[in-house]
Amino acid sequence: MKESYLEKKIYYHDTDCGGVVYYANYLKYLEEARTVLFSERGIEITECVQKGTNFVVAHVDIDYKAPAHYGDKIRIISRIEKLGKSSIYFYQEVKKDESVLIKAIVVLACVGLNLKPKSMPEEMRKSLEEES
Amino acid sequence: MKESYLEKKIYYHDTDCGGVVYYANYLKYLEEARTVLFSERGIEITECVQKGTNFVVAHVDIDYKAPAHYGDKIRIISRIEKLGKSSIYFYQEVKKDESVLIKAIVVLACVGLNLKPKSMPEEMRKSLEEES
Amino acid sequence: MKESYLEKKIYYHDTDCGGVVYYANYLKYLEEARTVLFSERGIEITECVQKGTNFVVAHVDIDYKAPAHYGDKIRIISRIEKLGKSSIYFYQEVKKDESVLIKAIVVLACVGLNLKPKSMPEEMRKSLEEES
Amino acid sequence: MKESYLEKKIYYHDTDCGGVVYYANYLKYLEEARTVLFSERGIEITECVQKGTNFVVAHVDIDYKAPAHYGDKIRIISRIEKLGKSSIYFYQEVKKDESVLIKAIVVLACVGLNLKPKSMPEEMRKSLEEES
Numbered sequence: 001m002k003e004s005y006l007e008k009k010i011y012y013h014d015t016d017c018g019g020v021v022y023y024a025n026y027l028k029y030l031e032e033a034r035t036v037l038f039s040e041r042g043i044e045i046t047e048c049v050q051k052g053t054n055f056v057v058a059h060v061d062i063d064y065k066a067p068a069h070y071g072d073k074i075r076i077i078s079r080i081e082k083l084g085k086s087s088i089y090f091y092q093e094v095k096k097d098e099s100v101l102i103k104a105i106v107v108l109a110c111v112g113l114n115l116k117p118k119s120m121p122e123e124m125r126k127s128l129e130e131e132s
Numbered sequence: 133m134k135e136s137y138l139e140k141k142i143y144y145h146d147t148d149c150g151g152v153v154y155y156a157n158y159l160k161y162l163e164e165a166r167t168v169l170f171s172e173r174g175i176e177i178t179e180c181v182q183k184g185t186n187f188v189v190a191h192v193d194i195d196y197k198a199p200a201h202y203g204d205k206i207r208i209i210s211r212i213e214k215l216g217k218s219s220i221y222f223y224q225e226v227k228k229d230e231s232v233l234i235k236a237i238v239v240l241a242c243v244g245l246n247l248k249p250k251s252m253p254e255e256m257r258k259s260l261e262e263e264s
Numbered sequence: 265m266k267e268s269y270l271e272k273k274i275y276y277h278d279t280d281c282g283g284v285v286y287y288a289n290y291l292k293y294l295e296e297a298r299t300v301l302f303s304e305r306g307i308e309i310t311e312c313v314q315k316g317t318n319f320v321v322a323h324v325d326i327d328y329k330a331p332a333h334y335g336d337k338i339r340i341i342s343r344i345e346k347l348g349k350s351s352i353y354f355y356q357e358v359k360k361d362e363s364v365l366i367k368a369i370v371v372l373a374c375v376g377l378n379l380k381p382k383s384m385p386e387e388m389r390k391s392l393e394e395e396s
Numbered sequence: 397m398k399e400s401y402l403e404k405k406i407y408y409h410d411t412d413c414g415g416v417v418y419y420a421n422y423l424k425y426l427e428e429a430r431t432v433l434f435s436e437r438g439i440e441i442t443e444c445v446q447k448g449t450n451f452v453v454a455h456v457d458i459d460y461k462a463p464a465h466y467g468d469k470i471r472i473i474s475r476i477e478k479l480g481k482s483s484i485y486f487y488q489e490v491k492k493d494e495s496v497l498i499k500a501i502v503v504l505a506c507v508g509l510n511l512k513p514k515s516m517p518e519e520m521r522k523s524l525e526e527e528s
Contacts, residue, residue, distance in 0.1 A: 202309070
């Protein structure tokens with residue numbers, strides 16, 4: 001199962017007055033990391049949209065195990081767990097060194113430009129299957 | 133089971149170039165809504181922190197059923213599902229008129245100022261039990 | 265010069281690990297407050313967009329005089345300083361009680377849906393002139 | 397005048413339903429870029445804070461000349477224009493290829509941990525003078 005990696009550094013805008021990264025902001029990193037995974041499989045969202053296909057997040061199940069702090073370097077690991085007819089199940093982790101900070105399952109639904117569900121284009125499915 | 137309500141309006145900063153509210157931003161509204169629930173039960177986070185107690189989000193399980201758009205008025209409904217020794221299970225919904233946009237389970241863990249888990253202070257538990 | 269007012273409460277997601285509101289977030293409150301001003305003058309951005317007119321921020325000049333903290337209640341005061349042919353100059357302040365936290369000049373440019381500058385529709389100008 | 401550079405890619409979370417980067421988000425990129433400049437001159441904010449010194453943004457003057465879009469690669473260029481006794485004047489630009497999207501003057505004030513203004517430590521000033 002091929003994994004994708006994204007390295008990020010934590011800045012002030014990522015954190016809150018509790019002194020750690022704000023819980024919603026990890027979902028931004030997860031979005032960035034999924035984009036990297038797509039891109040490494042030859043899929044660019046802007047091109048998909050031009051061809052009438054997009055993805056929306058349908059479900060997130062996320063465990064916050066330990067916090068990241070200002071100045072931390074984190075790594076987001078992403079892989080596809082399952083490909084449905086019109087959905088993609090991702091497993092994503094945020095790590096700092098060897099510690100797992102976040103574990104998440106994210107389900108994307110394939111939609112048309114009207115945001116209605118549709119089957120994933122065959123070519124896209126192949127790109128995702130072959131390398132995942 | 134007493135519910136708390138928060139009304140919000142959607143602005144440009146809530147949305148993304150997909151034309152709808154960005155998926156991470158709902159977690160901000162859920163935070164605001166939990167704060168309202170706490171406040172209605174006499175619990176102010178700033179006072180808790182001064183007394184050495186805070187909460188961190190340990191888990192989120194969120195279903196995105198329909199999107200909110202710029203200009204929408206949404207309503208966040210929150211209630212406590214279960215009170216653990218050092219955790220609180222919330223059920224939260226985001227609605228637009230009668231449509232449910234979001235359903236979420238959010239688990240908060242009670243922590244000391246060192247962010248280590250601790251039992252919820254008895255007085256706080258009573259405030260939450262009595263009225264939830 | 266008619267002023268518009270918006271009250272906001274500060275939540276965790278507004279702050280950073282410096283313990284105060286993150287400097288970029290005030291620009292979100294300023295957006296919300298300008299929307300309130302427009303709305304009080306009968307102008308709804310969604311309707312403008314449907315008719316082919318939108319606004320983009322062309323310039324911001326902002327003084328950070330004192331910080332807002334978690335739990336603070338702030339008030340944003342907005343008024344139009346000057347109406348150009350295709351631009352609007354706002355003066356906006358963020359106050360906590362009687363203290364001024366933020367002073368800002370924000371210039372909006374009127375654009376078509378292609379984001380190119382255009383003259384403000386006459387009806388809109390009248391709504392803004394009469395009451396500002 | 398030594399310049400610092402930061403490359404960024406634009407994701408969904410950066411944009412709004414106008415189809416372009418939300419105006420407040422550029423201030424996040426400017427923060428990141430100033431951190432890079434500091435770091436290249438041997439100054440790490442976490443270490444400063446441990447020694448009792450921090451910076452707050454006192455003023456921003458920002459021109460929005462052209463928008464960035466989803467998928468764009470942008471470059472933030474930063475340099476110090478002037479060093480005051482307790483303030484730093486930055487000039488920062490956001491470019492896409494050869495186009496200037498953003499021009500900004502950002503003034504940071506040196507503060508103690510109580511957020512009151514103080515003189516910049518001599519060692520820090522030297523690091524900034526020598527290489528800027």
